[in-house]
Amino acid sequence: MGGFLSFCYRQLTVKPKPLPSNTSLKGKTALITGANSGLGLEAAKQLATHHVSRLILTVRDAEKGEAARTSILEKTPNTNVEIWTLDHEFYDSIVAFQQRVSTLDRLDYALLNAGVKKMEYSTAQTGHETNVQINHIGTSAVSFAVLRALRKTAHQLNAPTRLTIVSSEGHFWIPFHERKAETILERMDDKATFGHQMQRYYTTKLLNVLWTRNLASKVPAEEVVINTVNPGFCYSGLHRHESTGIIKIFLWAFGWTSAQGGHCLVDALVQHDGSHGKYLSDQKETAPSAFVLSEEGKTAETRIWDETIALLQKEVPGVNMSPFV
Numbered sequence: 001m002g003g004f005l006s007f008c009y010r011q012l013t014v015k016p017k018p019l020p021s022n023t024s025l026k027g028k029t030a031l032i033t034g035a036n037s038g039l040g041l042e043a044a045k046q047l048a049t050h051h052v053s054r055l056i057l058t059v060r061d062a063e064k065g066e067a068a069r070t071s072i073l074e075k076t077p078n079t080n081v082e083i084w085t086l087d088h089e090f091y092d093s094i095v096a097f098q099q100r101v102s103t104l105d106r107l108d109y110a111l112l113n114a115g116v117k118k119m120e121y122s123t124a125q126t127g128h129e130t131n132v133q134i135n136h137i138g139t140s141a142v143s144f145a146v147l148r149a150l151r152k153t154a155h156q157l158n159a160p161t162r163l164t165i166v167s168s169e170g171h172f173w174i175p176f177h178e179r180k181a182e183t184i185l186e187r188m189d190d191k192a193t194f195g196h197q198m199q200r201y202y203t204t205k206l207l208n209v210l211w212t213r214n215l216a217s218k219v220p221a222e223e224v225v226i227n228t229v230n231p232g233f234c235y236s237g238l239h240r241h242e243s244t245g246i247i248k249i250f251l252w253a254f255g256w257t258s259a260q261g262g263h264c265l266v267d268a269l270v271q272h273d274g275s276h277g278k279y280l281s282d283q284k285e286t287a288p289s290a291f292v293l294s295e296e297g298k299t300a301e302t303r304i305w306d307e308t309i310a311l312l313q314k315e316v317p318g319v320n321m322s323p324f325v
């Protein structure tokens with residue numbers, strides 16, 4: 001996969017399926033980031049349909065969170081839905097989130113879905129380029145926040161728990177020249193390297209794949225099954241920063257619904273017990289890009305891990321990265 005024709009073929013011929021109807025999530029606790037809209041909200045609705053016992057939606061805006069809760073309760077009125085605030089742009093928010101996660105008595109599923117696609121260069125509150133901050137730095141910090149709770153639950157249950165990070169097929173489509181820089185993340189903050197249109201966004205989605213693989217290599221599959229998923233090209237608010245009409249034509253011709261994207265997320269989170277470290281697309285384990293699998297890709301994977309840990313240590317002393325640091 002990864003080529004334009006295979007993208008078109010997949011979008012036109014594959015119809016993502018919901019979980020098998022007999023899947024029961026009774027007794028389980030699930031957490032989804034960026035869950036007030038789009039694919040995250042659809043994934044939440046599906047988990048509710050399968051009777052998940054505690055459903056935690058993280059949102060930036062509590063009002064949007066309440067609207068999401070209401071829309072879930074319309075069809076599944078007995079679901080226990082909690083709204084937690086989390087903004088990847090603010091380190092205080094990530095640290096407070098981590099503290100709150102540490103109070104959970106159990107966490108079975110974590111779906112790290114929050115993301116943005118900024119087509120024009122901008123910087124976040126932290127000074128980093130916005131796509132880099134939200135999609136990579138924020139997601140990586142949040143992965144540490146949930147991992148401790150997932151591991152603790154796995155030990156209590158003597159069964160693996162699950163962590164899924166949402167990436168994109170777009171990780172195939174970028175040159176990733178920044179890999180040659182002395183510090184990759186610093187180079188990605190540089191406006192001169194922003195590239196055109198979706199290049200920076202797709203590069204951050206490549207970082208999601210690299211991060212997932214490295215994290216999975218450090219955590220036994222018997223504790224937490226960690227994978228990454230391409231949800232497919234779907235209608236959602238993600239595309240709102242695209243100013244040309246081309247995206248509308250593409251969505252009309254090839255787009256899946258948000259619900260279908262949500263099927264892909266939930267499939268990766270709940271099914272595929274053997275998918276530790278793997279990339280899923282079209283609800284199947286599939287190979288990530290040739291770059292990811294190459295020696296250069298493996299070097300980049302280690303460098304991104306080391307650079308991200310160093311950045312978090314420097315900028316967010318409150319984030320607990322044990323047992324990795």
Ligand SMILES: NC(=O)c1ccc[n+]([C@@H]2O[C@H](COP(=O)([O-])OP(=O)(O)OC[C@H]3O[C@@H](n4cnc5c(N)ncnc54)[C@H](OP(=O)(O)O)[C@@H]3O)[C@@H](O)[C@H]2O)c1
Nearest residue numbers: 034036038039087088089113114115168233234236237238
């Ligand atoms: N839709 C597609 O075609 C497609 C394709 C490939 C991959 N993906 C991936 O799928 C995931 C979900 O995207 P979507 O399509 O459902 O888009 P979406 O509807 O825009 O949802 C994105 C979610 O992320 C949240 N978010 C944005 N900035 C955040 C921040 N600073 N901190 C915390 N949360 C933040 C948004 O909250 P607000 O509502 O407050 O902004 C929203 O809940 C993303 O990771 C995206 O990269 C989507």
